[in-house]
Amino acid sequence: MEITPLGDSALLIRVAENFDDAPGEALNKVLATKRALEAAQIPGAIEIAPAYTTVALFCDSVRAIDAGASVEDVFGWFEQRIHEALSQPSGAHAPRSEASVVEIPVCYEAEFALDLEHVAQHAGVHWKEVVDLHCEVEYRVHCLGFTPGFPFLGGLPRKIATPRRDVPRKEIPAGSVAIGGTQTGIYPIKSPGGWNVIGRTPIQLFDPEKDPPALLRAGDRVRFRSITREEFERSRNR
Amino acid sequence: MNATAVRAGFLTSVQDLGRAGFREFGISLGGALDGHALRVANLLAGNEESSAGLEITFGGLRLRFADDRIVVWGGGNFDARIGSTSFPAGHPALVRAGDEFSIDSLAGGCRAWLAISGGINVPIVLGSRSADLRAGFGGVTGRPVRDGEEFPLGENPERAKVLIKKLRTEKIARWKPPHDWSSTARRAPVLRYLRGTDSGRFVESALQLFNHEGFFVSPDSDRMGIRLDGPRLERSQDVDLLSEAVAPGTVQVPPSGKPILLLNDCQTIGGYPKIAHVITVDLPVAAQLCPGDRVGFSEVSIRDAHALLLERERNLEQFRRGLESHFK
Numbered sequence: 001m002e003i004t005p006l007g008d009s010a011l012l013i014r015v016a017e018n019f020d021d022a023p024g025e026a027l028n029k030v031l032a033t034k035r036a037l038e039a040a041q042i043p044g045a046i047e048i049a050p051a052y053t054t055v056a057l058f059c060d061s062v063r064a065i066d067a068g069a070s071v072e073d074v075f076g077w078f079e080q081r082i083h084e085a086l087s088q089p090s091g092a093h094a095p096r097s098e099a100s101v102v103e104i105p106v107c108y109e110a111e112f113a114l115d116l117e118h119v120a121q122h123a124g125v126h127w128k129e130v131v132d133l134h135c136e137v138e139y140r141v142h143c144l145g146f147t148p149g150f151p152f153l154g155g156l157p158r159k160i161a162t163p164r165r166d167v168p169r170k171e172i173p174a175g176s177v178a179i180g181g182t183q184t185g186i187y188p189i190k191s192p193g194g195w196n197v198i199g200r201t202p203i204q205l206f207d208p209e210k211d212p213p214a215l216l217r218a219g220d221r222v223r224f225r226s227i228t229r230e231e232f233e234r235s236r237n238r
Numbered sequence: 239m240n241a242t243a244v245r246a247g248f249l250t251s252v253q254d255l256g257r258a259g260f261r262e263f264g265i266s267l268g269g270a271l272d273g274h275a276l277r278v279a280n281l282l283a284g285n286e287e288s289s290a291g292l293e294i295t296f297g298g299l300r301l302r303f304a305d306d307r308i309v310v311w312g313g314g315n316f317d318a319r320i321g322s323t324s325f326p327a328g329h330p331a332l333v334r335a336g337d338e339f340s341i342d343s344l345a346g347g348c349r350a351w352l353a354i355s356g357g358i359n360v361p362i363v364l365g366s367r368s369a370d371l372r373a374g375f376g377g378v379t380g381r382p383v384r385d386g387e388e389f390p391l392g393e394n395p396e397r398a399k400v401l402i403k404k405l406r407t408e409k410i411a412r413w414k415p416p417h418d419w420s421s422t423a424r425r426a427p428v429l430r431y432l433r434g435t436d437s438g439r440f441v442e443s444a445l446q447l448f449n450h451e452g453f454f455v456s457p458d459s460d461r462m463g464i465r466l467d468g469p470r471l472e473r474s475q476d477v478d479l480l481s482e483a484v485a486p487g488t489v490q491v492p493p494s495g496k497p498i499l500l501l502n503d504c505q506t507i508g509g510y511p512k513i514a515h516v517i518t519v520d521l522p523v524a525a526q527l528c529p530g531d532r533v534g535f536s537e538v539s540i541r542d543a544h545a546l547l548l549e550r551e552r553n554l555e556q557f558r559r560g561l562e563s564h565f566k
Contacts, residue, residue: 006485007432008543008544012435046258047260048262049483051481051483056261056483058261061544071545073541146505146507147264209363213263
């Protein structure tokens with residue numbers, strides 16, 4: 001485990017060296033680290049931001065100094081607190097109940113699937129097979145980012161992995177389901193984007209009025225289900 | 239009681255100190271790009287230092303209030319007036335009901351922050367009143383203030399009521415904070431930074447160039463980040479990284495070799511290598527960079543960064559105590 005400063009207000013904790021070989025293992029380490037740091041309630045800790053192989057701890061250095069850290073070595077003090085937190089037996093901060101699978105309905109019809117044909121050509125299969133492959137497996141949310149609530153999902157079948165577009169689109173509609181390299185994700189709000197759009201979900205993934213504001217969070221399991229245009233309209237109007 | 243933006247100006251938005259605590263959901267920190275200037279202005283106006291105020295970009299704002307209010311502004315080089323009377327940054331001033339407050343940028347004025355006694359009372363969304371303009375929530379329904387728009391103010395706090403009485407005749411207080419707290423634009427700005435998390439992914443000459451050369455602020459800069467033109471910063475390995483946390487102050491370098499200094503509305507994670515991190519106490523200077531400005535960077539130690547931050551916070555505490563006599 002390597003801890004490096006991310007500027008003067010955060011520490012970046014690298015918990016896994018390797019991602020591609022064992023993405024699930026990296027995710028589990030990230031989640032366990034996040035839970036351990038939350039449980040430790042380190043004075044001056046503001047928030048914890050998980051990503052693929054790292055966890056960032058954002059901190060208020062002045063509060064840490066008030067709690068006993070020396071101004072000469074504030075981050076040394078935080079590092080020690082981090083090591084202490086992570087050396088606690090892991091049972092002390094068990095995961096929240098094993099996440100159930102969140103099913104995301106997706107309409108893959110041409111009107112919404114701007115790049116489905118391109119993904120099919122790249123994979124050398126019929127577009128229907130792309131849909132089948134996309135719906136066949138269970139994904140895990142590695143992290144949220146890019147825009148509020150945007151889930152980066154790991155577990156995409158290799159066959160339909162497709163490089164990002166050379167020129168990103170200026171505007172991708174909210175709910176667009178897309179493939180970017182070996183990952184798939186969902187654009188919760190209208191935004192620019194470079195991923196290949198293959199469908200659209202009527203489900204709202206981000207709502208600032210809700211607690212939590214995002215439908216998904218890191219560690220959640222996700223499955224896609226193909227729906228018709230009629231079902232799309234029905235569930236949107238519901 | 240309301241305020242009315244008779245003219246909203248180029249880009250005016252409601253900002254407080256941001257919404258920490260939601261990064262795991264991909265939600266930006268947001269908040270005033272110079273949180274320190276807003277805190278100081280709030281204290282001078284008799285508010286809590288975290289009250290919501292206005293962030294004004296390039297001026298053009300005209301405001302009227304339905305009742306008497308204390309206003310305090312700080313930031314870049316601007317001309318602020320009540321009616322036709324000009325008043326400087328950092329001085330609390332009384333705006334009577336119906337009077338017009340105006341603020342326009344002068345050369346070297348990029349952004350200013352305005353505290354109004356009582357604070358701006360838009361709803362709190364995810365722990366903050368700040369407008370997230372990219373995601374479209376917070377502030378005034380998630381967007382910049384518009385011409386003719388009314389927005390709610392909180393009630394004048396007791397401290398502000400005392401000031402309103404005291405300033406009934408002179409209108410503009412003679413006292414003010416230290417000059418560089420309320421006037422933050424610098425000639426030939428140099429931003430101090432810590433070596434980046436990924437500095438090992440750049441060729442040595444790129445690190446040298448970054449520390450010694452000047453860069454120019456590109457016009458496509460905004461609250462997400464300042465794009466910089468200058469010598470190309472070459473990476474030693476041409477691989478993108480797995481996305482990981484970035485923060486306001488992070489300087490990332492996309493394949494073009496042109497660095498981007500991230501600001502408060504930046505994404506929570508990013509995959510471009512990070513060559514540097516501008517220290518917290520210098521972010522107010524970064525917030526004043528206008529398109530075309532030249533800016534330099536100078537490496538410091540993390541000890542210096544923390545010592546400077548501690549000094550600033552201790553000074554602010556002392557300043558807050560020193561203000562008490564004005565509110566009695």
